[in-house]
Amino acid sequence: MRNPTKRQKQARILRIFRKVHRTMGALLFSFFFIISISGILLGWKKNSGGYILAETQKGVSSNLADWQSLDLLHQKAVGIFRDSISPLDHIEVDRMEVRKDKGIVKFTFENSFWGIQLDGTTGKLLRIEIRRGDYIEKIHDGSLLDYYFETQNGQFKLIYTTIMGVALFIFTTTGFWLWYGPKRMRKN
Incomplete structure (x- = not known):
């Protein structure tokens, strides 16, 4: 059994990162979509002509x-x-x-x-x-489920923000490596 070269190791790491990036993207697409739309609305709430923020x-x-x-x-x-x-x-x-x-x-x-x-x-x-802005904020941070299920300690918000924060960190890391890895391989 031969020892894989440095280039083969880098290529294998890139394939793993690509698979993680693609799989997480597919699983969390709807959540990222909701966060992005609600984030845009929250950013524009003061400029909504009184519709989002009276x-x-x-x-x-x-x-x-x-x-x-x-x-x-x-x-x-x-x-x-x-x-x-x-x-x-x-x-x-x-x-x-x-x-x-x-x-x-x-x-x-x-x-x-x-x-x-x-x-x-x-x-x-x-x-x-x-108060539409408050409603949009609860959608954005996941606390809308805590509101509807009347939880006391914000369990849904905590789970939701943890999952989405970790996912964003992983997306950032794998995305950077998918951009930088091929450049590094070409340089070597």
Whole structure:
């Protein structure tokens, strides 16, 4: 049995890398497609004309001394949610985002893709929005499955991002070697 030459070893490594690259590409094509499309949409969300990310409204005053209390604004947002979106008994605010410079408070709700913008001074409803950007983000990072299955610790997101991160690393490595390997073989 003869000892393979250096060139034959390099060619064998290239064939292995090509097979790994091709197989992983075929298996994960749909996931990479989803990540790429959702990534493009997320990149363009501020330039979507308010479709993906709703325009932030402007309130009466940016002076916090003129504003109603956050507790009162919170109660108004929950009331608006019940009256205009869903009459559920248990509505939890996930996040209150104070935009002092705009004079508003944005409310987002747990287990919902709805948002409400209230004037900080008057408490007046400025906008009810569908938070499409949040939905696209959950598609992009895999947490949409955690949302639908109501998992507590984001297991789907963790598994999904780990698989996709490792796959991207392997694609990068094998892709580089498929480009560089033949150049190296020619040089030798």
